[in-house]
Amino acid sequence: MNIGKSLLALFVLPGLLYTVPMAWLMLWIERKMRARMQGRIGPFFYQPFFDFVKLMAKRPIPRSPFDTLWMIGLPVSAIGALLASMALLPVFSTSGGFIGDLVLLIGLIEVPSLCAVLAGFASRSIFGQVGATREAILSITNNVPFLTAIVALAVSANSIRLTDVALVPSGAVRALVVLTLLVCLPVKLRINPFSLSNAEQEIYAGPTTEFDGPRLALWELAHGLEWVVLTGIVACIALPFRTGSWMGDIVLFTLLSLITVIMITIIAAATARLKISLANHFYLKWGMGMAVLALIVAVLGNVV
Amino acid sequence: MGILSQLVSIARRRSPWFFHLNTGGCNGCDIELKACLSPRYDLEQAGILLVGSPRHADVLCVTGPVTLATRGALAAVYNQMPEPKAVVAIGSCPATCDVFAGSPAIAGPLAHILPVTVYVPGCPPRPNDIVKGVERAVRSLAGKEKDNK
Numbered sequence: 001m002n003i004g005k006s007l008l009a010l011f012v013l014p015g016l017l018y019t020v021p022m023a024w025l026m027l028w029i030e031r032k033m034r035a036r037m038q039g040r041i042g043p044f045f046y047q048p049f050f051d052f053v054k055l056m057a058k059r060p061i062p063r064s065p066f067d068t069l070w071m072i073g074l075p076v077s078a079i080g081a082l083l084a085s086m087a088l089l090p091v092f093s094t095s096g097g098f099i100g101d102l103v104l105l106i107g108l109i110e111v112p113s114l115c116a117v118l119a120g121f122a123s124r125s126i127f128g129q130v131g132a133t134r135e136a137i138l139s140i141t142n143n144v145p146f147l148t149a150i151v152a153l154a155v156s157a158n159s160i161r162l163t164d165v166a167l168v169p170s171g172a173v174r175a176l177v178v179l180t181l182l183v184c185l186p187v188k189l190r191i192n193p194f195s196l197s198n199a200e201q202e203i204y205a206g207p208t209t210e211f212d213g214p215r216l217a218l219w220e221l222a223h224g225l226e227w228v229v230l231t232g233i234v235a236c237i238a239l240p241f242r243t244g245s246w247m248g249d250i251v252l253f254t255l256l257s258l259i260t261v262i263m264i265t266i267i268a269a270a271t272a273r274l275k276i277s278l279a280n281h282f283y284l285k286w287g288m289g290m291a292v293l294a295l296i297v298a299v300l301g302n303v304v
Numbered sequence: 305m306g307i308l309s310q311l312v313s314i315a316r317r318r319s320p321w322f323f324h325l326n327t328g329g330c331n332g333c334d335i336e337l338k339a340c341l342s343p344r345y346d347l348e349q350a351g352i353l354l355v356g357s358p359r360h361a362d363v364l365c366v367t368g369p370v371t372l373a374t375r376g377a378l379a380a381v382y383n384q385m386p387e388p389k390a391v392v393a394i395g396s397c398p399a400t401c402d403v404f405a406g407s408p409a410i411a412g413p414l415a416h417i418l419p420v421t422v423y424v425p426g427c428p429p430r431p432n433d434i435v436k437g438v439e440r441a442v443r444s445l446a447g448k449e450k451d452n453k
Contacts, residue, residue: 031348039343046318047351053315054362059387061359127357204356212359212386 023224055217075218081111120207131206145287329368
């Protein structure tokens with residue numbers, strides 16, 4: 001992957017130019033669908049954009065230079081990591097990539113969660129700390145099946161290169177892995193039934209309780225980008241082929257991402273928040289069960 | 305007015321987030337305020353959201369007369385809100401202390417403690433009036449209406 005192509009992937013497609021409007025669209029679809037399922041009308045499509053502009057235009061409460069630094073640095077790190085992961089995704093048949101980019105992607109998509117935990121603890125708010133603790137616990141339990149599923153796919157493809165992993169033809173492993181990833185998404189996106197870390201009203205706003213104005217706007221943007229990247233991973237892995245043209249690839253990728261958003265929003269709107277013990281139990285039983293089954297099928301497929 | 309400030313003005317009008325604080329009322333206004341979030345009135349269609357932290361809020365909705373015990377909390381919550389911000393006094397209690405007037409436990413009407421942007425009268429006011437009150441406060445945030453009192 002040469003430098004020009006990398007920059008194009010980071011800032012244009014599927015990077016900044018595609019990801020930011022798509023993040024606002026996905027945030028809107030989530031809010032609108034939730035409202036419609038509750039019998040409400042819900043917000044207009046421009047709502048997440050106006051929320052972002054309004055928050056950016058607010059004058060935050062003055063804080064010490066160090067507090068200002070980490071309050072801006074943490075969400076900016078999360079946004080940077082998410083944009084880099086988006087640039088790594090094998091959206092196009094000509095994406096190329098490099099050996100080991102799967103490991104880098106897994107590392108990068110954990111950065112926002114880590115930043116949220118740090119933000120919660122550093123804010124010195126009791127609600128932020130409770131939210132950060134929940135985020136850390138859920139992140140560990142959730143990552144066990146998530147990583148096992150990714151490893152199963154890598155074993156099946158016999159490669160740690162994203163393009164090979166995404167295009168591996170094994171149907172059974174792919175189906176199990178996609179199902180496991182779908183089950184893991186609500187925790188990573190902090191939505192029902194696993195919205196414990198930012199349980200709205202219950203612990204105020206979780207790790208972002210102390211963030212105001214532009215600092216909160218950056219977190220909102222990071223959250224939107226998380227939607228695009230995580231549903232994008234499912235979209236990339238779900239189908240073992242690409243159309244061949246960049247236009248067809250991006251349309252297919254967008255459609256699959258939006259279908260994923262709709263599926264997990266329906267689950268979120270139809271369920272209530274679970275206790276942390278129930279959430280952990282669910283992931284260690286069902287999530288891990290599916291991921292281990294995928295790994296067994298992948299290993300057996302390689303042996304046979 | 306430049307394009308950017310016009311955009312900010314529209315965004316402020318279309319995206320008001322409010323924080324609700326009861327400063328010692330009877331809960332009547334709180335129930336009416338919660339009714340605004342129900343499918344019948346659905347504040348979210350106007351972009352209005354109830355937020356859990358005052359740091360996220362643009363509008364502070366106060367219900368109840370201000371008691372001596374809640375005066376400090378009220379000032380703390382108001383000071384935590386970033387500018388620009390507005391205060392909506394919901395019901396008769398924050399305006400006049402209503403039936404609680406003269407009580408030794410009351411610190412006084414809301415206007416003695418905070419600058420009130422909009423009063424929504426009633427005991428309790430109807431959800432429709434609360435929605436209108438929040439929208440008027442929001443217009444003042446966007447610089448469209450100078451005096452809402």
